[in-house]
Amino acid sequence: MVGTLVLVMLQGLLPGLLTVCLGFLLTRWLAARLSWLPQGGPGSNRAGSLAAALVMLSPLLLVALALSHSRSYILAAPAQYRELLDFLARTVLELRLKLPPDIAAQLPEGAAEIQRTIAGYLAAKAGALAVAGRVWLAGLLYAYVGLLIGALAAVRARGRSHGPLAQALTLRVARLGDAFRQIVAAQFWIASFNTLLTATFLLAVLPLWGMRLPYTPALITLTFIAGLVPIVGNLLCNAVITLVGLSVSPTAAVACLAFLILIHKAEYVINAKVVGQRTHMGVWELLSVMFVAEAVFGPAGLVAAPLFYAYLKKELEAEKLV
Template sequence: MQLLNDKNSLITSYLLIFIFLALLIPLHLTVSFFSGFLVFAIIHSLSKSSEKYIDGRYARLTFSVVVSLIIISLIVLGIVRLISFIHYDLQGARLDQFNAEIDILLQQVQAEIIKYYPSFSPYTTISLKDQLFAYIKENLGMLRHTGTNILHSLASMIIAIIIGIMISLHQIQPTAHIPAFKAALIARIKNLATAFQNVVFAQVKISLINTLLFIVFAHIILPICGVHLPFAKTLTILTFIFGLIPIIGNLITNTLITVAALTISVGLAIVSLAYLIIIHKLEYFINAKIIGTKINATAWEVLLAMLVFEAIFGITGLIIAPIYYAYLKLELKQQQMI
């Protein structure tokens, strides 16, 4: 006996995907969502582009193994580097050198601030460090909670990556007869994956634009003016990496670049921050334009979706809004409602 007919199966699949998307942000599963779908999208795209040369099943298996090895290598490398930093760089002479570098950085920042704010206190690096450690001590509970959240997000991300790889491998199996409800649910997930892929790959273009603008500023404009930004090459790499994260990535790079500029002068820090703010504001329109083109939506539609989701869910909603809107529009088009 068939419990659900085709129409009821379709409606039920829409209800389930709606519940999933509605609970994604409140349950703090955004990182897992991005990680799992990103791995799946990468494997799917690589497999699809290589189907001319390799059989689809073997291509998917090959790229699943390759992506798995790369991810495992990066995780192991990160853990080893962190352990090495804690056990070697923060002990003995290395610790003294690390402290000396921090002292020099704090002295440079302090000297620049005092030029513009003579009443700035404390005047010594030692007291500045003492106040910093006192602040950390007072907010130890919050920092511990933040650390726990980071570890939880990291664990969830790894699990989601494994799930994404497993789903990619599962598609190697030949497809048999699929019940109506299962087919409808798979169609919803495929549409969501398509929307995710369109938006995320568009974000890569946006990150490249941000990086190019930073290169123009840090490697061309500033040297012409006789100024060399500290860690310019490292900041360029970080700008691209963090630029892959919508909105938040820009905030992180803006902070790092401003702090680096502050070691030279407050004036340069203000100029850098102003330049970055302009880029940050332009990103709303660049983001909307590029993503809108990819999902066949006008810029104002994507901007409106971002504003509404930001008002409801905060910064997380701002990040995920283009994906949700792209998925909604794809489903509406398939049902010939728009």
């Protein structure tokens, strides 16, 4: 299992692994809800087959619907975020001009060099996104293939009894799936909660005050995607939305920061109850693991760290080592 998980990280197969788990759990969940369907005969599993078909076909229907209404936005998503990063770089460079004179005068002289460093980093990331279109589509393809594998595995035929190796692997895959259900499913609802409140703030509350932020659709999408990464994703969203608010006015930046702090105070309570209690992980543990994983595997390590660490703790707890 350790070798498999390391291979997944080294070969960039994390989206596939996550969607395998997602497809498996979704199919099992739907099959349980469709258990009232009559069975066709010995060995037949109509509920499972229908659930697997729904899981496999639903993404295709959603993509077709999305392409018919917002084709340019989906296909040009990397370009949208490239423009956003360029916009943030310009905002950082113009920080003194955006702030009130009294506050700008208090900035140390060395702040200009820090501004140039941050802007250069953002511009470099924007340049990398300029050629990310093919990688973006390849990632979606890997994710869909993983969904197919998970759905098919959930309704596989159960035949003869398995040997010791197969039994041990089945047990460990079940533990990994349990960790995924606890971590990712909980984080999905937390990210959805954050995204709903952020969209309400950006699309309804700010316009009431006569303020509209540029790149609002990209910011809402970023809030959901980054929200799937515990703690660090929230900090990233806070920084980006506040910087974009600063490009409009200092008042908009303060309003964004205050609202986001309010959201994440509520989110910390949810996180502590939903994730912490289920997985017995402290915030310090999660941050430490995410820090090391990001240093070794890059951004993918941030996503994988909570899942892999939760699985590791399950294995250690099963052996009564922790």
